[in-house]
Amino acid sequence: MTGITVVVCGDVSEDVITLINRRYEIETIGYGGVKSSAVLNWALRKHLNVVTYPCDYHKHGDKAIFVQHYKLLRDLEPDLIVIKASCGMLGTYVESISKDMNFKALMVK
Numbered sequence: 001m002t003g004i005t006v007v008v009c010g011d012v013s014e015d016v017i018t019l020i021n022r023r024y025e026i027e028t029i030g031y032g033g034v035k036s037s038a039v040l041n042w043a044l045r046k047h048l049n050v051v052t053y054p055c056d057y058h059k060h061g062d063k064a065i066f067v068q069h070y071k072l073l074r075d076l077e078p079d080l081i082v083i084k085a086s087c088g089m090l091g092t093y094v095e096s097i098s099k100d101m102n103f104k105a106l107m108v109k
Contacts, residue, residue, distance in 0.1 A: 003027025003048075007072050009094045010084025014042045016108050020082065021046075030076045032068055051076060069094050073101055081105040 006020065007030040017039050020026065029043045033052035043050050053072045055064040069090065073081065081098045083091045085107050098105040 004079035005030065005076055007031065007069075007076055007078040007081045008037075008039050009069060009081065009091060010087040011037065012039050012082050012084050012108060014038045016082070017042055020080070020106075024080065028076070030072045030078060032065070032072075065090055066093055070097060073097060073103060078103055083107050085109050 003025040005028040006026050028049040030051040033054035053068050055068045057064045060067045081103055083094050095105050
């Protein structure tokens, strides 16, 4: 069995991503590119494929984070999207477009 591709929205804890990995065996993680991310550190320790999409505020202004997450979903076509519940409007947006794109999304605390 090959592993799954997961896109992470928000600061998801290592505990949560570890539980997901036990169930699904993650191969690739896509996220926004924050260098202090717990998920990034976890993925690097596990030697997983990591795909980052930093925000381009110069090009997209206030909409940069929404454009970033749309591109992550479009390009990676993830098997699962993990959304931190406290992401507010961004979390709602990602959850909405994941439904439109027929991707499975999981909201976590």
